[in-house]
Amino acid sequence: xxxxxxxxxxxxxxxxxxxxxxxxxxxxxxxxxxxxxxxxxxxxxxxxxxxxxxxxxxxxxxxxxxxxxxxxxxxxxxxxxxxxxxxxxxxxxxxxxxxxxxxxxxxxxxxxxxxxxxxxxxxxxxxxxxxxxxxxxxxxxxxxxxxxxxxxxxxxxxxxxxxxxxxxxxxxxxxxxxxxxxxxxxxxxxxx
Numbered sequence: 148x149x150x151x152x153x154x155x156x157x158x159x160x161x162x163x164x165x166x167x168x169x170x171x172x173x174x175x176x177x178x179x180x181x182x183x184x185x186x187x188x189x190x191x192x193x194x195x196x197x198x199x200x201x202x203x204x205x206x207x208x209x210x211x212x213x214x215x216x217x218x219x220x221x222x223x224x225x226x227x228x229x230x231x232x233x234x235x236x237x238x239x240x241x242x243x244x245x246x247x248x249x250x251x252x253x254x255x256x257x258x259x260x261x262x263x264x265x266x267x268x269x270x271x272x273x274x275x276x277x278x279x280x281x282x283x284x285x286x287x288x289x290x291x292x293x294x295x296x297x298x299x300x301x302x303x304x305x306x307x308x309x310x311x312x313x314x315x316x317x318x319x320x321x322x323x324x325x326x327x328x329x330x331x332x333x334x335x336x337x338x339x
Contacts, residue, residue, distance in 0.1 A: 189322030207286040225256040233272040237317035244321040
């Protein structure tokens with residue numbers, strides 16, 4: 148059987164598709180695609196009427212040193228919670244923006260990076276990328292208001308426990324809109 152030009156195009160298409168989906172080349176392409184998307188999309192505020200308040204901060208975590216931490220210890224602070232993993236291309240794509248935000252705001256708000264990964268993988272990833280943000284691991288189900296079936300999922304929570312931003316997927320968390328929202332929350336918090 149002689150292969151026609153159309154058959155060859157189909158074979159090449161399938162091979163390229165397999166490479167993109169199932170190999171490190173594909174992971175690289177997915178990361179770059181998500182980074183390109185982030186140039187156009189930054190997180191937005193949740194409409195005030197649609198915001199929810201975290202009903203229960205009792206959530207047991209473990210930090211990167213294995214020390215138990217309860218989310219209740221962070222209650223009353225402005226908190227950025229990010230669910231992520233080292234094997235997740237959109238998570239990897241948004242990490243530089245989150246790290247830049249962390250560097251500038253680490254002394255002003257609380258950051259909780261929740262890894263869905265092994266401590267060893269996370270440690271190697273952080274070292275390779277020279278990130279030093281705090282990573283936690285969940286010991287139990289997160290509060291219902293923070294539950295999501297996808298990663299990355301990121302929440303910005305005000306000091307009253309209200310979720311003011313929530314995004315699923317890769318976004319530019321170091322954008323002017325996010326910084327303005329955090330600055331506004333900080334100003335409001337200081338005024339109280």
